[in-house]
Amino acid sequence: MSDTHTHHDLIVVGAGFAGMYTVIHGVRAGLDVLGLEAGNDVGGTWYWNRYPGARCDVESIDYSFSFDEDLQREWRWTERYATQPEIHRYLAYVADRYDVRRSFRFGEFVDGADWDEDTQRWTVRTRDGLVASARWLVMATGSLSTPILPDIPGRDSFAGDVYQTSVWPDEHPDFAGQRVAVIGTGSSAVQSIPIFAESADELVVYQRTANYSVPAFNRLLDDAEWDQVLERYDERRELSWNGLAGSPWGSHPIPFEDVPEDERDAIFEEAWERGGVLFAKAFQGLTAKPEINAAARDFFERKIGGIVQDPQTLADLTPHNHAIGTKRICTDSGYFETFNLPHVDLVNLRRDPIVEISPEGIRTESGARGFDVIVYATGFDAMTGSLTRIDIRGRDGALLRDAWADGATTYLGVAVPGFPNLLVLNGPGTPSVLSNMALTSEQQGDYALRLIAYSDENGYTSVEARADSAHAWDAHGAELAGKTLFGDAESWYTGANIAGKARGFLPYIGGFRPYIDRVDAVAAEGYPGFVLTRA
Structure with a gap:
């Protein structure tokens, strides 16, 4: 060509x-x-x-x-x-x-x-x-696929190394002995922070919004499990193609209100151990009905309360501004445990916002810290x-x-x-x-x-959407989203992470x-x- x-x-x-x-x-x-x-x-x-x-x-x-x-x-x-x-x-x-x-x-x-x-x-x-x-x-x-960087005064003046999770270099940099700052706590940060902490001399995480994250419970697939997958692949695919989210997993068959209160934790636990986003499928209506969502949030808070040792850090890592599942639940491997390490610190930007980035590091309202590396994990x-x-x-x-x-x-x-x-x-x-x-x-x-x-x-020779059909489709999607808790969350689902972007629930939630x-x-x-x- x-x-x-x-x-x-x-x-x-x-x-x-x-x-x-x-x-x-x-x-x-x-x-x-x-x-x-x-x-x-x-x-x-x-x-x-x-x-x-x-x-x-x-x-x-x-x-x-x-x-x-x-x-x-x-x-x-x-x-x-x-x-x-x-x-x-x-x-x-x-x-x-x-x-x-x-x-x-x-x-x-x-x-x-x-x-x-x-x-x-x-x-x-x-x-x-x-x-x-x-x-x-x-x-x-x-x-x-369109990464964004925050508009922070002095952003381009930093004299150290700068990375962005969404455009990471082919050769992974070595953070051994380095003072590393991570700005952002979305999915890429949740996945990378535990690994950065393994080698960095100091790791400081700058968080604007606490996010829900559930362990992946990842494992290797041994031959016996793989053979079992192959035997039932057709059935699994059929379930996925006929499911609400393209996977074979569904919600518990008994409605939340019909499950005795003392039995609900067992169902939440089963969904928790499936890992990550699958927790949101514990009960049908978890992201639509406030009482179910509140029970799921309570379960989550008890889980991380048993992990994070420092009370202030625990409070800062606990989401308060959105219902669980209305931002995509992150999937992690040791994220919350990382904040128990003595060389890892968390800065709550809602309490202590960034004032500027300097050649030496990052200054918030409470003071300045020096860094060798800044990693932006600030989304799309x-x-x-x-x-x-x-x-x-x-x-x-x-x-x-x-x-x-x-x-x-x-x-x-x-x-x-x-x-x-x-x-x-x-x-x-x-x-x-x-x-x-x-x-x-x-x-x-x-x-x-x-x-x-x-x-x-x-x-x-040409095919084009009719304007009235498009407006009707948009209205249909908005109506469905309006019946859930998603619209109340300031998320990238609604364009809320981009200044000046029109708000509206973007994916089809039906x-x-x-x-x-x-x-x-x-x-x-x-x-x-x-x-x-x-x-």
């Missing part, structure tokens, strides 16, 4: 789970497909997020492609919750097996994309000068950031970031009014981050390719299987809600 101006049927941006699936099956469908990826290899979030301790919070045997039975049996997962290196090796293996890299250009950061109404094509431009056109543009750019512009950072211009030159200035509007989470032949995967209005992203990526890629095939078979049923019904009826045009 040495040409700087190329023409294709389909351009796919992103080489994570969704992008790889769409390229594999787009090529199988006979389309001329070009994949573009900013990184130097496949992997998506698992290419970039290589910080120490990076680990998926969905069990490995579920967090994998299901479309090929042979692939499922060929790849042998080693752990219950795989680490970043193993997941990246898996995706590289998939790329080799299906010759995925042949369709991709790597190291290509997409700057812009323009729709031409006359030619009914998209033209895509990259930072390095590539210009490519296609009838269809599929954005598989990821839900958590979630769900929309990877799209709005690109100059995507639809009909009449309308800019996507302007169209979404007051909130992301999509139909089925897949299509955007005013942007023909643009299909978004795992974006706002889809289950995405509330589900198993491996399976949602298959579903999303498959749906996009089915829509493309339907259009081609019926002679349509569940994975109900979402599939709804979008499949639209396909079966000939795609009502879309404008299908023959030029």
Whole structure:
């Protein structure tokens, strides 16, 4: 692919789970497909997020492609919750097996994309000068792939080493004997802090918001357990595809109010020992009904109360500003135990905010500390950031970031009014981050390719979401979210972590299987809600 101006049927941006699936099956469908990826290899979030301790919070045997039975049996997962290196090796293996890299250009950061109404094509431009056109543009750019840094006075003046968990270097730095500061206590911080503490001479964690975290209870998968997985893989996959979150796990079958009070702790304990986010499935309605949520919070507080020794540190590590599960529960390995170590300290930024960063270190209202290293674990512009950072211009030159200035509007989470032949995967209005992203990526890629095939078979040159359909879909999603406790939490689910970003619950909270049923019904009826045009 040495040409700087190329023409294709389909351009796919992103080489994570969704992008790889769409390229594999787009090529199988006979389309001329070009994949573009900013990184130097496949992997998506698992290419970039290589910080120490990076680990998926969905069990490995579920967090994998299901479309090929042979692939499922060929790849042998080693752990219950795989680490970043193993997941990246898996995706590289998939790329080799299906010759995925042949369709991709790597190291290509997409700057812009323009729709031409006359030619009914998209033209895509990259930072390095590539210009490519296609009838269809599929954005598989990821839900958590636009890192953010806090706007702190003096941030760029620090004279020591600076790292960001979401763009970690290939060679892990050695923190032995170093004074290390970590800013942020989200998932990447929760996973990496215990590892930093193993070698750092001093570790200070700067926390704005305490987060709920549940141990992973990770383990190696021995041969006997793996053989058992293979025997029941079909059944497990069926449960996952028909579940609310793309996994085989469900909530306790007896409603909370029907379980005697003295028996509830046993059910919470069972969910706790499943690990991580699965704790939120202890009882149906845990993230919707305040009385169930309060019981879960009480159980959590008793758990960490038995771990963290210092009363003030325990109080600071205990979340108070959101219901449990309304921010994604982190999955850890020894996170709370780390704060019992004599060389680890916690700074509560709500009580002692950062004033500035200096060449020597960090100064809060109470005083200054010197550091050799600062690690930012400050999250992402979630769900929309990877799209709005690109100059995507639809009909009449309308800019996507302007169209979404007051909130992301999509139909089925897949299509955007005013942007023909643009299909978004795992974006706002889809289950995405509330589900198993491996399976949602298959579903999303498959749906996009089915829509493309339907259009081609019926002679349509452009497909676009109707504005009224998109507004109805957004209203439906907002109504569902409003029946839960999620909307009360200041989280990246709602855009609250980005100053000036429109607030609204971004993912589809109605569940994975109900979402599939709804979008499949639209396909079966000939795609009502879309404008299908023959030029």
